[in-house]
Amino acid sequence: MAEEKKQVEQDLNELLKIKRAKLAELQENGKDPFQIMKYDVTAHTKDILENFEKLEGQEVSIAGRIMSKRVMGKASFCNIADVKGNMQAYVRRDEIGDDAYADFKKFDIGDIVGLKGVVFKTHTEEVSIKAVEVVLLSKSLQVLPEKFHGLKDTDTRYRQRYIDLIVNPEVKDTFIKRSFIIREIRNYLDNQDFIEVETPVLVPNAGGAAARPFNTHHNSLDQDIHLRISLELYLKRLIVGGLERVYEIGRVFRNEGLSVRHNPEFTLLELYQAYTDYYGMMDLVEELFRIVANKVLGTTLISYDGVEIDLSKPFERLTMVDAVKKYAGIDFNTIETEEEAKALAKEHHIAFENRHKKGDIINLFFEEYVEEKLDQPTFIMDHPVEISPLAKRKPTDPNYTERFELFITKREMANAFSELNDPIDQRGRFEAQEALRAAGDDEANVLDEDFLTALEYGMPPTGGIGIGIDRLVMLLTDSAAIRDVLLFPTMKTLDK
Secondary structure (H helix, E strand, O other): OHHHHHHHHHHHHHHHHHHHHHHHHHHHOOOOHHHOOOOOOOOOHHHHHHOHHHHOOOEEEEEEEEEEEEEEOOEEEEEEEEOOEEEEEEEEHHHHOHHHHHHHHOOOOOOEEEEEEEEEEOOOOOEEEEEEEEEEEEOOOOOOHHHHOOOOOHHHHHHOHHHHHHHOHHHHHHHHHHHHHHHHHHHHHHHOOOEEOOOOOEEOOOOOOOOOOOEEEEOOOOEEEEEOOOOHHHHHHHHHOOOOEEEEEEEEEOOOOOOOOOOOEEEEEEEEEEOOOHHHHHHHHHHHHHHHHHHHHOOOEEEEOOEEEEOOOOOEEEEHHHHHHHHHOOOHHHOOOHHHHHHHHHHOOOOOOOOOOHHHHHHHHHHHHOHHHOOOOEEEEOOEHHHOOOEOEEOOEEEEEOEEEEEEOOEEEEEEEEEOOOHHHHHHHHHHHHHHHHOOOOOOOOOOHHHHHHHHHOOOOEEEEEEEHHHHHHHHHOOOOHHHHOOOOOOOOOOO
16 A cells, blocks of 8 residues: 555656646747736536537637546547536647647646637537637646545545535535525525625624634734624614614634534624514524525425425424423423422433523523424524523513524524613623623623613614524535535644
């Protein structure tokens, strides 16, 4: 095995030398491809393939990367890949000229070329371009991985995404779909009279979520600042200011571990709508998921990890207490005290901390027994107040809040509230969070005096929701890990 690896490395080094020698020869002959400034592209490969009847016999110009090449004396075939796909080109010496054909024969897999020619079908009925011009636009000085058994190592794929995009077309498709998903989200919200805004990334208080922030220091101001962990508190300030429907799609940063579901920086959609509640948010997100799936995939029936998910049916709605009762057989409506809840947790071998209240224990039971059952779209509603510091209490039971989380494929896809707009209650909840932080919970919310001041000016009844864009993209592209839908996921630096 070691000898085989050594031979592969020697072969690779030899190919790299040959590529550089070819470039040097081109430059010596006044044909340096890096001096070419532009190339006029009139069509993309996919468009030609899908519209052959209209384009047959017409001249087109494409540009892209040579992915394969077969030279046969006076005529050759090559495959050109561009952003939309790939197709075959037929290159004859008699069509492009002796000198140009001699140059073409020296082109390598991976080189970027411009190719002009006539659309036709070969005798095997393959739509192709009969070249009249082939121009080298950029010389590749590396060897594409498929020359050495492909690019399969996930670590390399994530670190060198540019290679992954070149050699794995399905990866390119995923990120094109990601762009379409975000575009359709914007279209939907814009059509609902929401306005898109931008709020600070660097903040004095990183609030709005239970997460550890990244901390830095502003030299000029000589003060510590943080990268935002949420978009919530600034967007609510805008609701106070009279912007009744606002949203932002932006990066947030949480100083947490890496997993198939978590990356320290990720894309979040948050929106807030005045004069509605969490029921209005349920209706909105249900419609949003359906419309985006239909626009991007052409269907609301999707498959994820072999499980069929039907977004067309009404999403199930369960309170957190009822969900625990349904899947764990435990009715927390009958549990009166914190001590009873903790005794129940011990009985079921669920780890908890001394600071945990009854509501925290309910959530721990939910995480243990319920989440893994939630494949189909399900709204989990009415969370305990202990785990919902920014949500309104339920008027019928102040121990619970008007909050929901949407779960699909066992994953939280959205989190929403009837937003707490009582500044006195909000201050009390912040102070309770501060006490938790003092007791060692570094994910507890930070008291934000300016936000409390904003609430004191008056915020109307408001519904708000946060949706993890990356998880939505994972769902709609059947991707197993968050790194598969992030172009450049966070990676540990390689030792030099």
